[in-house]
Amino acid sequence: MENGAAPTAKPVIVAIDGPSGTGKSSTSKAVAAQLGLSYLDTGAQYRAITWWMVNNGIDLTDPTAVAAVAGKADIVSGTDPAAPTITVDGVDVAAAIRTQEVTSKVSAVSAVPEVRARITELQRSLAARAERGIVVEGRDIGTTVLPDADLKIFLTASPEARAARRSGELKGADLHATREALIKRDTADSSRKTSPLAKADDAVEVDTTELTLAQVIECVVTLVEEKRTGK
Ligand SMILES: Nc1ncnc2c1ncn2[C@@H]1O[C@H](COP(=O)(O)OP(=O)(O)O)[C@@H](O)[C@H]1O
Numbered sequence: 263m264e265n266g267a268a269p270t271a272k273p274v275i276v277a278i279d280g281p282s283g284t285g286k287s288s289t290s291k292a293v294a295a296q297l298g299l300s301y302l303d304t305g306a307q308y309r310a311i312t313w314w315m316v317n318n319g320i321d322l323t324d325p326t327a328v329a330a331v332a333g334k335a336d337i338v339s340g341t342d343p344a345a346p347t348i349t350v351d352g353v354d355v356a357a358a359i360r361t362q363e364v365t366s367k368v369s370a371v372s373a374v375p376e377v378r379a380r381i382t383e384l385q386r387s388l389a390a391r392a393e394r395g396i397v398v399e400g401r402d403i404g405t406t407v408l409p410d411a412d413l414k415i416f417l418t419a420s421p422e423a424r425a426a427r428r429s430g431e432l433k434g435a436d437l438h439a440t441r442e443a444l445i446k447r448d449t450a451d452s453s454r455k456t457s458p459l460a461k462a463d464d465a466v467e468v469d470t471t472e473l474t475l476a477q478v479i480e481c482v483v484t485l486v487e488e489k490r491t492g493k
Pocket residue numbers: 280281282283284285286287288289427428430431470473474475476478
């Protein structure tokens with residue numbers, strides 16, 4: 263090239279979906295960091311809007327009340343995989359969105375179509391702005407948010423493995439109770455009408471039950487590189 267600049271590669275879009283505890287966040291962050299891509303945790307956005315609704319005393323059992331305020335919170339996601347951030351109306355909510363209260367309420371809020379429309383729009387605009395590309399993780403990325411993604415991965419793992427991973431994070435949490443709460447949330451997320459948790463027809467399914475995190479990361483990095491080189 264005349265000015266010596268390297269040719270600009272086409273941005274690569276990677277969608278990683280799956281139920282809770284399958285390794286979506288850890289895998290996506292590491293893959294994005296290794297490949298120099300942006301990273302978006304869409305679950306954090308649904309948690310953030312849920313946090314706002316709880317904070318503002320919205321009746322979450324009333325989908326009409328939730329829909330009426332779906333556009334009110336200003337949710338901003340920082341997409342650097344080394345230091346992802348999330349704010350609501352300028353407030354850092356990274357810790358506040360991980361409480362049991364938010365976790366137990368997020369499925370009801372994220373089932374409301376007006377909430378999904380709003381958050382999906384944010385996700386698409388972040389993906390479109392990622393210059394080198396982005397790894398986006400969630401429940402409906404390959405099916406609805408970014409159906410033209412270059413690579414779609416669907417992570418799975420046994421409920422036992424997922425519960426063990428989650429209760430390892432929540433110090434002292436009861437394994438049985440964690441497993442039951444996780445199954446309840448999966449059922450709600452998979453059975454909602456609008457954009458449920460589902461594997462896209464063209465997604466590659468990876469069962470992580472018997473794999474280490476490093477193995478899952480390597481598998482996804484290899485798949486992205488194969489896509490990039492057109493193998
Ligand atoms: N393949 C794996 N083997 C063992 N632990 C894992 C594996 N993948 C993820 N973990 C751990 O399980 C926990 C949940 O992973 P996370 O990436 O948050 O899952 P998700 O985003 O799908 O809910 C984290 O503590 C993570 O380090």
